[in-house]
Amino acid sequence: MSVLSVKNVNKRFGGLQALNEVNLEVEEATVHAIIGPNGAGKSTLLNCFVGRLMPDTGNVTFDGHSLLGLPPHEINQIGVSRVFQTPEIFSDLTLLENVMIPAFAQRDGAFQLNPWHSVSDESEVSGEAMEMLRDVGLSDQAQDIASQLSRGDKRRLELAMCLVQKPKLLLLDEPTAGMARADTNNTIDLMKRIAERGVTMVVIEHDMHVVFSLADKISVLAQGTVIAEDLPEKIKGNPKVQEAYLGGAHL
């Protein structure tokens, strides 16, 4: 069953046709990678999923809801979480607080006026957050301030923040960008474990190593158009893809 479906999406910035009749179906409990050379429109497409950009025509639906024109918090509340290219975390707060905030947002909704409650009484939420930190291997640093973390650890924290909400769909924008090789491999392992639990993921990635170790299905975007959509092993041999990436040379 398809969870996320993109139908005939067009987006134009001035004279540039950033997205041209893009169609995409993301199946439940799969990892769907979107690859393509620089400027192919990958990030534009992702921004159309999360309400940051409004397509000129076409529609994006998730689980039957149209995502167009919804503010980011409503898109999150219906089950879509997002990981950013540079990890977006609450850097002045502790790791535990970082994970408790999304857990509260999940439990209490977009707004809850509860100034008379006490965070220290919310053992259920803090237990859940602690469990999540243990899962990504950061439980020892739970009381540290998040800004002290390494790039790779910030990414793990961000993943924990998304996963604590039990999202139906996880969007990842170049999750390993700017990471050292060891950090990249750790992150891939973590994402594999997440995928095994049946979380649907859409990954935008440059790094072919990451794409081919994770993806169940790959869509190739070039100049705003989907030029190929197939299983990873078949994408490698696709002449159109080789053309787009290497100008005809063989991968």
Add this chain to the structure above:
Amino acid sequence: MTASKTTSSSDLILLACFAAAVMAGPVILAPFGAGYPDLLQKFAIFGIFAIGFNILFGLTGYLSFGHAAFLGAGSYTAVWTFKLFSMNPIPAIIMATAFGGVFALVIGFISLRRSGIYFSILTLAFAQMSYNLAYSVLTPITNGETGLQLVQTDPRWLDTTVFGRDYGSTLPSSDLFGITMTGYSGFYFCAVMLIICFYISMRIFRSPFGLMLRAVKTNQNRLNYTGVNTRPYTLAAFVISGMYAGLAGGLMAVTDPLAGAERMQWTASGEVVLMTILGGTGTLLGPVIGAGAIKYFENIFSAYNDTTLMNIFSFLPEGLQTGVVNILGLFVGDGWHLTLGALFMLIVIFLPGGLMEGVNRLVNWATARFKNKDDGAPTPEPAAS
């Protein structure tokens, strides 16, 4: 849900110490020449103002330059409550707090559409607008430059009908069931309010609501993508801090039943920013300490004049004496703001976290020394947090 369950024991200790220190204020501050009720009242009232401001600025990072508008509005509301209903301070402060909140809801609703410097400018513009309106168009309500005062012919409807009180031909002053709100009784009324306000602020700091406000300060974008609608959170913080300001304004009127537009001027808005930063933004105690420090120095330095300085430096040879007095004279009396400016610069440069950072550094230094002396003796665990 009882308070003892949801307030951790270390917080209860902090609250108890705070309450004790405030109540013992007249005794503690007497050796510093600040043990008299007029100044103590100011400490308490501006402490409330700064605690409220800190809920907005310290937690969410939204810097309002217009909080004096709510202070002024609170004062006017309180005086009108005195005039129309009763000289009892309780209705006056309830009305002042409520009106501060309503006024903040309107201004906050518009100003919070922007963030950063644009938000600050919008709040500043609204406050200056209120200030000018109070002097011009709204004169029937504010009594313009003269200021809003009590008169003998005020109706005082509740006093005459319910309490059956008649003040005769004397101009009444505010009183709580017979206790006049001047001098020490006035201070203790403000002190009780300060302690209640401190407790409420503590609860907000420790709540999931407060955690969300701190998240707004550190990464609003992430918070939106985490499924949180940040607008109602910032608006709630703005309204709460507006209510604190309204209450502070109301208390000013309780201790001295007079309201003037100058309370709304931008300098008053700037003063509460200075108090909060000086004491320590985002800390529980900082704003109270900052408010106390500024009001104390204002009182001390503005009291000096050239004659007193001449007396102090009378031991110097005459030429040198006039020289020293001429230079120092710039920093005292009307020029005490120069001292405040210098002090503020020193704090911001050397203690960016305000006076509270200084206190914390001292405590850390002392505990480190204490531990070294004891040479590994087990230190008592801090009470469960």
